[in-house]
Amino acid sequence: MPDDRPREAPGLDVLGPAPLLVxxxxxxxxxxxxxxxxxxxxxxxxxxxxxxxxFVLATGRPPxxxxxxxxxxxxxxxxxxxxxxxxxxxxxSQVVSASLMSPELLDRVAELVRRHLPGAGFAAERVARGEHxxxxxxxxxxxxxxxxxxxxxxxxxxxxxxxxxxxxxxxVRQPGLTSDEMSARIxxxxxxxxxxxxxxxxxxxxxxxxxxxxxxxxxxxxxxLGLAADVRTAAFGDMPNDSxxxxxxxxxxxxxxxxxxxLDAANLVTATNLDDGVARVLERWF
Numbered sequence: 001m002p003d004d005r006p007r008e009a010p011g012l013d014v015l016g017p018a019p020l021l022v023x024x025x026x027x028x029x030x031x032x033x034x035x036x037x038x039x040x041x042x043x044x045x046x047x048x049x050x051x052x053x054x055f056v057l058a059t060g061r062p063p064x065x066x067x068x069x070x071x072x073x074x075x076x077x078x079x080x081x082x083x084x085x086x087x088x089x090x091x092x093s094q095v096v097s098a099s100l101m102s103p104e105l106l107d108r109v110a111e112l113v114r115r116h117l118p119g120a121g122f123a124a125e126r127v128a129r130g131e132h133x134x135x136x137x138x139x140x141x142x143x144x145x146x147x148x149x150x151x152x153x154x155x156x157x158x159x160x161x162x163x164x165x166x167x168x169x170x171x172v173r174q175p176g177l178t179s180d181e182m183s184a185r186i187x188x189x190x191x192x193x194x195x196x197x198x199x200x201x202x203x204x205x206x207x208x209x210x211x212x213x214x215x216x217x218x219x220x221x222x223x224x225l226g227l228a229a230d231v232r233t234a235a236f237g238d239m240p241n242d243s244x245x246x247x248x249x250x251x252x253x254x255x256x257x258x259x260x261x262x263l264d265a266a267n268l269v270t271a272t273n274l275d276d277g278v279a280r281v282l283e284r285w286f
Contacts, residue, residue: 081168
């Protein structure tokens with residue numbers, strides 16, 4: 001069970017030197033239940049920037065859902081979106097790069113889902129080069145898809161239409177099962193066709209191009225920023241879609257409210273997102 005007791009951040013003898021790049025997940029990590037960045041965390045993030053460091057958002061959210069988070073900051077960070085599939089510049093509202101699932105790949109994954117998760121619904125997250133270009137519907141869902149959260153701009157269509165256009169991720173929803181259970185049922189049958197992860201345990205899993213993770217997205221962000229591959233990094237997260245990022249970072253920090261997969265991947269554990277866990281660590285460095 002997640003440990004939600006307040007805890008102090010480790011000292012510098014454990015944390016080591018300050019990182020040049022800090023990456024943080026959003027939901028369950030950086031923001032509270034109202035999707036707000038606390039004043040304490042806001043101050044800590046400003047201190048990273050003031051020191052000459054770089055802060056990057058790393059989230060399962062698409063670009064359009066990152067803008068309200070970036071708007072709370074005093075600077076415009078790069079954002080690794082869609083679990084690593086999209087690099088997005090929040091300052092210019094431009095998609096820098098995207099790893100797209102082809103319609104053929106979407107079809108292959110959908111067939112595996114139908115076989116091993118019968119009755120599940122599909123949705124596809126899409127992006128365009130300019131995130132506020134309205135030509136491409138951003139979220140297309142099948143008539144059998146039950147939303148895990150509010151998606152006001154959803155286009156509802158038959159499965160064939162949902163799967164007919166390139167997407168940065170395929171979402172599969174099956175109420176009645178946990179995401180843990182869904183992943184366990186499908187994972188043995190993927191055989192490298194696609195990667196699967198999840199950011200909630202509420203019966204929702206997400207598929208990507210093989211090899212795409214938040215860690216690969218952060219490496220792309222570092223290249224875009226002109227940072228050497230060996231600079232010191234730190235990452236914060238709470239769910240299985242953060243695991244690769246937490247393992248990859250020089251210092252991987254899980255929240256006390258984290259899923260066991262994230263706790264296993266991290267070097268250290270801080271307080272919960274509701275108790276300024278990210279700020280408690282950053283204050284030791286900056």
